[in-house]
Amino acid sequence: MSGKIIGSLIVAIALIAGISLYYLQVYYYYDEVAADAVDIRLTPVQGGAPESIPAVVLGAIDANSSPIRFRACFTTPLSQAMLTETYRIYDDAEPLTAPGWFDCFDAGDIGAALEDGRAIAFLGEADIAHGVDRIVAVFDDGRAFAWHQLNSEFKD
Secondary structure: OOHHHHHHHHHHHHHHHHHHHHHHHHHHOOEEEOHHHOOOEEOEOOOOOOEEOOOEEEEEEEOOOOOOOOEEEEEOOOOHHHHHHHEOEOOOOOOOOOOOOOOOOOHHHHHHHHHHOOEEEEEEEEEEEOOEEEEEEEEOOOEEEEEEEEOOOOOO
C-alpha cells in the first residue's frame, strides 16, 4: 500500500472517531425529561425531608450515564426572601455547564449571578445519588435552575 493511502485512512478513522466522540458527549447520553416527571424540592432550614416547590415552565435534561448530568430550568412564584427563611442555603454552589443545545441553562450566567447576589443557591436534596447533591439557584425575578454537583464526600 502506498503511504498516501495509509495516511488518508488514518486521517479518515481519526475524523470519524472525533465526530463520534463529540456526538456521544453532547447528544447521545442526554434525554429531555418530561416536566411532570421532575419534582423540584428544597431542604428546610430545620432539616427533615425536602419539600416540593412550585415549578412553572420547566425544562430538564438528564442522563443515566452519570448522576451529575441533570440540569433544569424553570420559574417559581416564591420570593427569595421567603425561600431564604424556609430553606437551607447552599454556599458552595458551582453550576456545571450544559450541552449547547440546552440553551436555557447558562452556567456562566448562573455562576455570575450567584457571586453578585442576583441569585441564591439552595440545597435541593442532599445525596440524591451517592456523593451528589441537587442544587437549586433562584434569581430575584423568579427564574430558577437546578443541577447536580459532587458534595464534600467526593470534592477532595
